[in-house]
Amino acid sequence: MKKKRPKFLLNEAFRKHGDRTFLPHLSVDCVIFGFHEGHLKVLLLKWKDGPWCLPGGFIKHKESIDDAATRILKERTGLDAIFLKQFHAFGDPLREKGKRHQEGWISKRFVTIAYYALVDYSKVFPQPDSFSSECTWCDVHAVPNLIYDHKQIMKVALEALQLSLNDHPVGYNLMPLKFTMPELQRLYETILGQSLDRRNFQKRMLALDILVKLNERKTGGAHKAPFLYRFDKKKYDRAVKRGLGAGF
Amino acid sequence: MKKKRPKFLLNEAFRKHGDRTFLPHLSVDCVIFGFHEGHLKVLLLKWKDGPWCLPGGFIKHKESIDDAATRILKERTGLDAIFLKQFHAFGDPLREKGKRHQEGWISKRFVTIAYYALVDYSKVFPQPDSFSSECTWCDVHAVPNLIYDHKQIMKVALEALQLSLNDHPVGYNLMPLKFTMPELQRLYETILGQSLDRRNFQKRMLALDILVKLNERKTGGAHKAPFLYRFDKKKYDRAVKRGLGAGF
DNA sequence: TCAAAAGTGTTTCGGATACACCCATGA
DNA sequence: TCATGGGTGTATCCGAAACACTTTTGA
Numbered sequence: 298m299k300k301k302r303p304k305f306l307l308n309e310a311f312r313k314h315g316d317r318t319f320l321p322h323l324s325v326d327c328v329i330f331g332f333h334e335g336h337l338k339v340l341l342l343k344w345k346d347g348p349w350c351l352p353g354g355f356i357k358h359k360e361s362i363d364d365a366a367t368r369i370l371k372e373r374t375g376l377d378a379i380f381l382k383q384f385h386a387f388g389d390p391l392r393e394k395g396k397r398h399q400e401g402w403i404s405k406r407f408v409t410i411a412y413y414a415l416v417d418y419s420k421v422f423p424q425p426d427s428f429s430s431e432c433t434w435c436d437v438h439a440v441p442n443l444i445y446d447h448k449q450i451m452k453v454a455l456e457a458l459q460l461s462l463n464d465h466p467v468g469y470n471l472m473p474l475k476f477t478m479p480e481l482q483r484l485y486e487t488i489l490g491q492s493l494d495r496r497n498f499q500k501r502m503l504a505l506d507i508l509v510k511l512n513e514r515k516t517g518g519a520h521k522a523p524f525l526y527r528f529d530k531k532k533y534d535r536a537v538k539r540g541l542g543a544g545f
Numbered sequence: 546m547k548k549k550r551p552k553f554l555l556n557e558a559f560r561k562h563g564d565r566t567f568l569p570h571l572s573v574d575c576v577i578f579g580f581h582e583g584h585l586k587v588l589l590l591k592w593k594d595g596p597w598c599l600p601g602g603f604i605k606h607k608e609s610i611d612d613a614a615t616r617i618l619k620e621r622t623g624l625d626a627i628f629l630k631q632f633h634a635f636g637d638p639l640r641e642k643g644k645r646h647q648e649g650w651i652s653k654r655f656v657t658i659a660y661y662a663l664v665d666y667s668k669v670f671p672q673p674d675s676f677s678s679e680c681t682w683c684d685v686h687a688v689p690n691l692i693y694d695h696k697q698i699m700k701v702a703l704e705a706l707q708l709s710l711n712d713h714p715v716g717y718n719l720m721p722l723k724f725t726m727p728e729l730q731r732l733y734e735t736i737l738g739q740s741l742d743r744r745n746f747q748k749r750m751l752a753l754d755i756l757v758k759l760n761e762r763k764t765g766g767a768h769k770a771p772f773l774y775r776f777d778k779k780k781y782d783r784a785v786k787r788g789l790g791a792g793f
Numbered sequence: 794t795c796a797a798a799a800g801t802g803t804t805t806c807g808g809a810t811a812c813a814c815c816c817a818t819g820a
Numbered sequence: 821t822c823a824t825g826g827g828t829g830t831a832t833c834c835g836a837a838a839c840a841c842t843t844t845t846g847a
Binding site for chain 1: 808819
């Protein structure tokens with residue numbers, strides 16, 4: 298078995314010579330969305346010495362940027378094969394104002410390519426990287442200060458997600474396998490930041506023809522037990538591809 | 546006055562040591578759209594030794610990527626202050642299959658950040674760069690083979706432009722100062738690749754409240770002289786910002 | 794005088810919105 | 821038994837689409 302060197306050494310080497318492994322001046326940042334108890338969440342990392350930031354990483358010399366994003370996501374969440382979408386590249390030379398690293402590869406200017414991901418909250422076990430002490434979910438509407446331009450990146454990610462609701466269904470990656478219509482509605486409402494009419498929402502969703510109504514109800518709630526639904530994966534995928542959406 | 550070195554030397558130096566000036570592994574490509582005689586055009590460059598490609602360039606060490614795109618556009622078209630929008634980053638390590646440069650900076654893998662631009666055809670005087678022999682407009686639907694993944698980049702650019710018609714007006718940057726309603730309609734039709742109803746188009750456009758009807762008609766045509774319009778720049782800009790579009 | 798393009802207005806239809814009643818459940 | 825949330829159906833409205841007639845102009 299390969300002997301592990303102490304982490305700080307790895308980090309030292311990485312800071313100075315990361316470009317032996319990774320493309321210089323380029324990074325990938327991920328805005329990872331999850332949904333839990335009626336709230337839209339993002340996954341954040343906390344550096345050991347202070348500020349919060351988005352999970353991110355670098356691109357290996359022979360790796361596509363999409364693969365890099367997928368890898369980074371897997372490292373932080375344990376998930377693969379989730380929904381991941383590139384939405385913007387951020388390349389202001391001053392975007393990393395206040396950078397601490399004084400020397401080596403890592404101290405240079407980075408252009409970052411940003412992705413947002415939609416993941417099933419319940420399947421994620423957040424894992425901090427070697428620079429971080431914490432990796433936790435945070436309510437989208439209660440995000441602490443983030444380093445650099447990460448707050449801006451998050452904002453643009455949310456706008457991109459909202460726009461995508463116009464012509465793409467959302468939910469397969471964010472909801473558990475079985476879910477109720479009110480739960481799905483709450484997802485749409487938190488993404489859009491506005492409440493929707495219960496009956497019209499249901500009609501629209503059913504009209505998309507991507508849901509399967511199950512012969513079960515979700516019991517245990519304080520009131521009338523709502524039906525459970527699941528997505529019809531085939532039809533869902535077709536709707537994603539063909540650009541069929543609820544038109545919000 | 547600074548003495549100019551022969552171009553091939555500059556090129557030699559550039560190929561080997563471009564990273565003294567530019568960020569390594571990063572480029573910018575521009576899909577420059579124009580509109581002329583009822584046809585949607587893109588500006589293409591032809592390399593001295595063969596293939597066609599999109600106008601592109603590199604990012605200076607202290608330059609933002611948006612500024613780099615603006616600069617590149619200015620170099621090829623002579624225009625500044627035109628509409629420019631980043632739409633995707635292309636980062637497959639194999640995207641530059643068939644690259645010829647064998648050594649130096651330029652031979653390495655490049656991730657490219659792509660922009661599309663909308664420009665007034667009549668104001669552009671295409672200027673080839675030092676690698677190119679030609680710089681000309683080409684009908685969008687009759688594009689020759691392009692190097693690398695540039696055809697793919699063009700395709701994605703066109704799709705992004707089409708999508709943007711949903712919630713943004715288009716035309717201010719593509720049309721001359723004064724234009725007729727049928728001319729504007731032809732612009733929309735060529736972008737969308739479908740014909741539209743004359744009367745409904747006019748109603749929608751006027752409903753956007755971004756046009757000013759002039760007391761002139763365009764004479765010289767073979768038939769009834771159509772009225773001329775111009776954009777109300779203030780209202781147009783507001784519509785762009787607020788995401789007001791014709792909903793195509 | 795005729796063909797082809799442009800100006801303008803009305804009807805129609807479908808999808809989104811607004812809205813009401815009944816049912817199930819735990820407190 | 822009552823408050824709360826869930827299931828379902830219907831009337832309405834607005835905007836988009838479909839559509840026709842008249843006018844102008846050069847050939």
